[in-house]
Amino acid sequence: MDDATARSRGARWFGALTRVMDMGVVLLAPNRELDFANAPACSLLGYETPDELKRHWPEFRHLFEPGFERAADERSFPLDVELTNGGRTRKLRFELCRLDEPTCDGLLALIKDRDMLDALDDELALAIQMRGLTHFYMEVVHDLKAPLNAMVINLELLKDTLTPGEDSARYERQRRYVDVLGEEVQRLNHSLTSLLTQTPRLAEASQRFDLCDLVQELAALLSPSAKAQNVTVETTIPDERLPIVGRRDRLKQALLNVAINGLEAMPEGGLMGIALRRDGETACIAIRDSGPGIPAEISRRIYAVHFTTKSGGTGIGLYVARSVITAHQGTIRLESTVGAGTTVDVTLPLASAAD
Incomplete structure (x- = not known):
C-alpha cells in the first residue's frame, strides 16, 4: 500500500471517528489553515458546515496562534478562549496536541464548551457531597427510630387514660388531638423506615x-x-x-x-x-x-x-x-x-x- 492510499484510508477512518464524537475536532496545517472540522466543531464556532467555517477561517486563525507558539515546546496543553459571534459570547476550551508524524503534521484541537465542563464539575462535586450526606442521614435516622417508637407507645397509653367525664365535647377534642398526633407519628415512622431501607417514598x-x-x-x-x-x-x-x-x-x-x-x-x-x-x-x-x-x-x-x-x-x-x-x-x-x-x-x- 503506497503512502497516498494509506493517507486516504486514514483520513476516512479519522472522519468516521470524529462523526460519533460529542466534542469538536479541528485539524490545522502548519501554515495555520483549516484542514478538517467535524460538525460539533462547526457548531461550537458558530457555523453550520465545514465549508462555511473555512470561508470565515481568517476570523479564527488568531485564536490558535498561542497554540502554535506553545507547540514548539509542549506536545499537548489546554487553551481557554472566549469567542464572540453574532452578539453571543461563548467560552471554549481547546485541548491542543502537536502532530509531527511523517504523514500528519500541524495541530489537533479538541473543542469543548467551557460552561458545560463547569456544569459537569459542579454536578460531580454535588454527587460527592450527597454521597457523604447519605451516610450521615442514615445514622441520624437510625438514632431517631428509638425515641419515635417510645412516642408511639406513650401516645397509646395517653389515649387509654382519657375518660369522657362530664365534658363530652372536651373529651372528643382531646381524642381527636391524640389521634392526629398518632397518625403523624406513624407517618413519620414510615418515612424514616423508608430511608433506612433505602426504599423510595414514591414506592408507596x-x-x-x-x-x-x-x-x-x-x-x-x-x-x-x-x-x-x-x-x-x-x-x-x-x-x-x-x-x-x-x-x-x-x-x-x-x-x-x-x-x-x-x-x-x-x-x-x-x-x-x-x-x-x-x-x-x-x-x-x-x-x-x-x-x-x-x-x-x-x-x-x-x-x-x-x-x-x-x-x-x-x-x-x-x-x-x-x-x-x-x-x-x-x-x-x-x-x-x-x-x-x-x-x-x-x-x-x-x-x-x-x-
Missing part, C-alpha cells in the same frame, strides 16, 4: 381516597400552630365526596408544605382560608393567607429548589410540593399581591368510577 402504593377527609386532616394539623399565632383557619368543604387516586401521604405533605408557608407569613396573626370545590372532573383547592404578599421578582423563583427568603429555611418545601402535585397530574399556581396576601391554587383530577 396509590390508593383511592376522599380529598374532603384529607383537607379536614390538614386543617386539624394546622390548628394548634394557627391558634398559637392568633391565625383563624377557615375551611370550605363540599358535602359530596371528592375521590382521587394517588399517594395519600405524599399529597398530604405537599399541601401541608404550602399551608405552613402561609402560616409563616402571618407571625402576628391573620386569616387562612382552605377551600375545596369541584369543577367538572377536577378538584380545586385554594389555600389563602392574609400575609404581606410576595413581590413579583420572588414569586417567579418560589418553586426553585433551595430558594428561600427565610433564615434557616431549606428552600425545598414548595419545590417538593410542586413535584408531588405534578406527579398526580395536577397543577399548582400562585397569585400574590404585596400588602394583600397570597393564594395558592391546586388542581387534581378526580377518580373515575373505574379507578
